[in-house]
Amino acid sequence: MSSPAVQHDSDDDMDLFMDKFKTQRYKNGFKEDTWEEDFEKVPMFMKSIPEDFDPVEYPELACIQAILHDEDRAPEVQAKSLKNEGNEFFKEKKYEKAILCYTAALKKNCEDQEINMVLLTNRAAAQFHLGNMRSSFNDATAAKKIKPDHLKALIRGAQCCIEVRAFARALQWCDEGLKAHPTDKKLLELRAAADKHKRAADRDARKAKAKEKKLLNEKEALLAAINERGIKLLQSTKARRHDSDSDDEDESSSGTIAELSLDGLSSKEATGAQVFRDEQGSLHWPVLFMYPEHQQSDFISAFCENTCFIDHLAVMFGEELPPWDTDRKYLSHNLQLYFEDEQSETLYQVKQDVPLLKVMQHQRFFVKAGTPSFIVLVKGSSFCKQFLTGKKVK
Template identity: 25%
Template sequence: MGNDNDAQQYGPARPPAPSQTDDPTQDLSQLPLFMSSLDEVPEGTNDAIEALKALAYEGEPFEIAENFRQQGNEAYRSKYWRDAIEFYTKALAVGCTVDEINGACYANRAACNLELKNYRRTNLDCAEALKINPQNVKALYRSARACLALDKILEAEDCVLRGLAIEGSNSSLKATQEKISSRKEAIARLDQASRERERLSKAKEIALKRALETRHVIQRTTSKRPPNLPKDVIVRLRDPLDPGSSLCFPVVVLYPLELQSDFIKSLSEDETIHSQLEEILSPSNLPPWDNKGEYAYPGIDVLVEKQKYDMHGKPNLSKIGPKASLRKVLREGKLELIDGILTVLVVPKTRLAEFVGAWKQKNPN
């Protein structure tokens, strides 16, 4: 009789135990059943897979193209748009001479690109499909939708009308036609609004120009507008369309002896500059840099620097009185509008002579 060792020696062999370090899913990924694409596998890794890949290109060109087209259709139905595009592209690359297959591939690839919002590619594919068959209603419909998405209204309308001439009862084309009509009306409203804005802007510009001319405001452009001022800091009319309404100006207040400044966003021509400075330089609310209280109103003088328009072009200084309205100052030509901004100089009365002396040294006659 044999012993247990003999039974183990001559009995059926056991399968080898799996390696503890092996990934149990690694080999599965090499099986066709578990692969998402044959093209993803490097060449030479699996003979069976290589055979399947070769099989995909066996047969007549029309058979190969039709096979890829059907795979593309399956991917399309599953909403795998990019996979479908790849299959349709492979079908077209085969060089099949059957117009029906090629036309369907172009039209179907256009449908995928439409879903992906690749509107230019959609139109290119539709154009190729229509070269093959000008009666391809699907291509006309998809091109119409792509053109509509790009606001190419005339082109979209043309595609729809051509499609309805072939298939007048096509509900998809009719629905697209309604969308085109709605979008066309919306664009017309937007264009009208844009033209109205442009007209108003031009009218405001003309009114402002006329207002400045009638007030004899001296203007100069130097392209040195302070960079820290907001864009909405501009000369404006209270009624933008009425040249006779009050003009409002942005004003920069400079304190040259202290190298400091203030800003008045909008000063009406009917007001005085002193009325604003009385608030800005109130004794109870002096700026932090005025440690000595030298600028407490009314202990200040307001000066303007004006460029002479004579042969020498030398600047001069003028003092603005506390009762002089901005309109009067502008009419007398004492203050210039430079780069759309008025600038005044403020110095303490006790230091006026000091400032004027320094100014004359800087601007000798």
């Protein structure tokens, strides 16, 4: 028990403190211009944990986290603490941080499978929101192994399957879930969606397969028509390299004449056109005319095999001549056509009044990259004479 003298001294000190408090400002409180920021630093009033907070700047928060993550506590307690922290991050849509918390909690290896199941489904949800469907599905599967009828795991697994277009598998998850929860609205909605998407995917697959079969039949018919006409296709460089690796290569063809395959009809990638059959069964070829004197060319996307060369030349060099023909020499009746046999280095002259098919059936005519090509020269011109000098011409 304190003496009256000591009690009197205490009262005097308190009176002195109160007098000063009334007349002097308290220096240790929040500052007027930064009070809101200072208020947010108090853990009790924090709306969210600061990004990468500094323990020196937030000592109170650092102390609280040290208590929460005390390794001396039971694994179940630590796991629950981390789960709650992850849930707070999840509410703030900070899914990456939520995943880190749930993962840390699972690493505690607590024996309470109910906690582990919740952690897995929560992590599956966070992964789902990040678009990590495979990871989300794996967590949902792991949660379902702990409790096969766990509703959240079943829903999440079905959702992941739908997102990756595994509709048949989504139906399996929904059906499995509906056995335990036959009236669950979400499962019923997911099953209806999965069934709708599966029907559409199956329909699209059937259409694609039918289209592929139709195209294959058309290509086979096209190749058969080319074969019947005795037209020879020249292989692409890529195909020749592939064939050169074979020990069974036919030396007589030097690996250049293609067996009738689509490889010899590869012009579509280069020119945008490809040989085709019309309703009457006639072939239409993309044809290239080259004018070496002027380093120019013309491309006819669909030259009917029964059409003569003069029919096209009369249109191409009729009343309106090409702008590069400044001397007006390229008149249809004044032109000579050739095709080149690259193997024998020989030029073969082509008559203008013969159809394309007859020329393509020539013993030494080869279709390169799906496009028959011809050289066009002005008859009797100095360039023509110079160009043909030293070449074998037939």
